[in-house]
Amino acid sequence: MAEKMELKEVExxxxxxxxxxxxxxxxxxxxxxxPITPSTPIVENYGAYVANGYVDGEFxxxxxxxxxxxxxxxxxxxxxxxxxxxxxxxFALMVEVLYQASGMRLPIVMTVVNRAxxxxxxxxxxxxxxxxxxxxxxxxxxxxxxxxxxxxxxxxFKIGEDLRVRLPVMVHQDGFLTSxxxxxxxxxxxxxxxxxxxxxxxxEEMLDFSKPVTYGAQTEEDWHFxxxxxxxxxxIESREVIEEVFAxxxxxxGREYKRVESYMMDDAEVAIVALGTTVETARVAAQQLREEGxxxxxxxxxxxxxxxxxxxxxxxxxxxxxxxxxRSAPMGAMGALFNEVSAALxxxxxxxxxxxxxxxxxxRDFSVEEAKRIFKEQKAHADAxxxxxxxxxxxxxxxxxxxxxxxxxxx
Amino acid sequence: xxxxxxxxxxxxxxxxxxxxxxxxxxxxxKEVQAFxxxxxxxxxxAMRAYNRIDDKQIINHEKHMLPDYVLVIDPALAxxxxxxxxxxxxxxxxxxxxxxKDELISQIPELQDKKDRVFVVDAIGISxxxxxxxxxxxxxxxxxxxxxxxxxxxxxxxxxxSVLAKFPQKIIDANMEAMTRAYNEVK
Numbered sequence: 001m002a003e004k005m006e007l008k009e010v011e012x013x014x015x016x017x018x019x020x021x022x023x024x025x026x027x028x029x030x031x032x033x034x035p036i037t038p039s040t041p042i043v044e045n046y047g048a049y050v051a052n053g054y055v056d057g058e059f060x061x062x063x064x065x066x067x068x069x070x071x072x073x074x075x076x077x078x079x080x081x082x083x084x085x086x087x088x089x090x091f092a093l094m095v096e097v098l099y100q101a102s103g104m105r106l107p108i109v110m111t112v113v114n115r116a117x118x119x120x121x122x123x124x125x126x127x128x129x130x131x132x133x134x135x136x137x138x139x140x141x142x143x144x145x146x147x148x149x150x151x152x153x154x155x156x157f158k159i160g161e162d163l164r165v166r167l168p169v170m171v172h173q174d175g176f177l178t179s180x181x182x183x184x185x186x187x188x189x190x191x192x193x194x195x196x197x198x199x200x201x202x203x204e205e206m207l208d209f210s211k212p213v214t215y216g217a218q219t220e221e222d223w224h225f226x227x228x229x230x231x232x233x234x235x236i237e238s239r240e241v242i243e244e245v246f247a248x249x250x251x252x253x254g255r256e257y258k259r260v261e262s263y264m265m266d267d268a269e270v271a272i273v274a275l276g277t278t279v280e281t282a283r284v285a286a287q288q289l290r291e292e293g294x295x296x297x298x299x300x301x302x303x304x305x306x307x308x309x310x311x312x313x314x315x316x317x318x319x320x321x322x323x324x325x326x327r328s329a330p331m332g333a334m335g336a337l338f339n340e341v342s343a344a345l346x347x348x349x350x351x352x353x354x355x356x357x358x359x360x361x362x363x364r365d366f367s368v369e370e371a372k373r374i375f376k377e378q379k380a381h382a383d384a385x386x387x388x389x390x391x392x393x394x395x396x397x398x399x400x401x402x403x404x405x406x407x408x409x410x411x
Numbered sequence: 412x413x414x415x416x417x418x419x420x421x422x423x424x425x426x427x428x429x430x431x432x433x434x435x436x437x438x439x440x441k442e443v444q445a446f447x448x449x450x451x452x453x454x455x456x457a458m459r460a461y462n463r464i465d466d467k468q469i470i471n472h473e474k475h476m477l478p479d480y481v482l483v484i485d486p487a488l489a490x491x492x493x494x495x496x497x498x499x500x501x502x503x504x505x506x507x508x509x510x511x512k513d514e515l516i517s518q519i520p521e522l523q524d525k526k527d528r529v530f531v532v533d534a535i536g537i538s539x540x541x542x543x544x545x546x547x548x549x550x551x552x553x554x555x556x557x558x559x560x561x562x563x564x565x566x567x568x569x570x571x572x573s574v575l576a577k578f579p580q581k582i583i584d585a586n587m588e589a590m591t592r593a594y595n596e597v598k
Contacts (some may be wrong), residue, residue, distance in 0.1 A: 145472075181444060277474070368475075
């Protein structure tokens, strides 16, 4: 039996430590991992828990992230609770296997500490890796601070392993801004946390020799489409289970999570939509602007996949002007979050004015002052009744001001 | 909100110091944040660490700050790093140096109009004497307790004992002595 760890009710943990503790408390059967900055400490800490007897499961050190995810696929198909951690280039190397995991409906949990993708090489936080996983068929939960990285990692097992879902789940946190920032984290005891996550329920496991099954079969045009359609349906319909798990978590801890987090949105005229730590920094800006009489609010997808098309629309449809912030280089297009939020809002009667900011690439700081400036620009659009700037702009980049595409809904 | 900026070299323990301070402060029911800017910096590279302390949950994640305290734990960085960046008329400086306060200030023009807000402590000398290695982070915390009046020395030392609990008793005792000396010697 694994040793129990005594935790204080409030610990000062960074996001990495919080995620590794959640993995330990979930009593994972197999972790196969290859450490990479900034998620290295998750793997290091987990290795220490195994070595010190706090984990009964196996810890498999592998030769690459491709092997790490492959090991996870094998162990999950065999019938165990499985988890890993990665970032950036490691994530990129895993991509082939990410699609295998979701297509085989294996409920693996992966904590992803978001980091920029090379080149140029950069170890700091942006959302390039998270966006790379967008179409991989995984559920993607996004934490804005260390507490949430802990809470959502516990929720991830319960969501992915639910027999109505059976899909792999990523829990994202911002590299350095969350992963290496220590803050107060309210903990659950080992018993409470494990009771919440629950025992793993094997399903069609390969180690059940009385009932042989095949994973990763080949299907051509005869069945491939049906499999993918079913997988998409499962992902879309996981919304209900996600909400159930969040509700159960709230009952246990008092901490409430929603598929879309809205802040000061009841009467908001202007809004920022963002992901990660930026959500909280924008909330500080909204608080300050409220004191100046600007009705500012912040909306954030807590669940990036399945994309909350429904709840995003409900949160934003009565807003006048919205800035959608993408922390990933869009490379020849509008930012992905902008596109998805815009598509949702296009189906509302009001169709608010929506602009796009690319910001924070490679860990460039995003300040409260800049968030306030962006809010004020939205206020100017709202007052004018049309978008007064290029639709896509860059926030915080040096050199000549960059902007692309003018609105056709002008004065 | 109290904001603290550490100027350090990678390997001198600013991150551990910032997290240790956070740990102690959190025990009093306050909300804390401790983070650093270093990335792939190598041992010896100049780096900065930061603390925020508040009564309510800290949701500001910007790196930008207007520090209430600037803690310099490497003597040379007082000369080469921009330690007065984004300071306020009330910002207090605690600088590790073997020089007297007057000698130090006379060599750093930026500090000349802030004399009453500059404090010096030989955190490197103290750590060499007590811990036997150049680890100026814990003595700096002792000095900070004196200058800020944040906590009584005894309470702080007691809390630090549990923060340092994973170390052998000898090292814990040496750190206690280092913090006490810095508390008494900071000027």
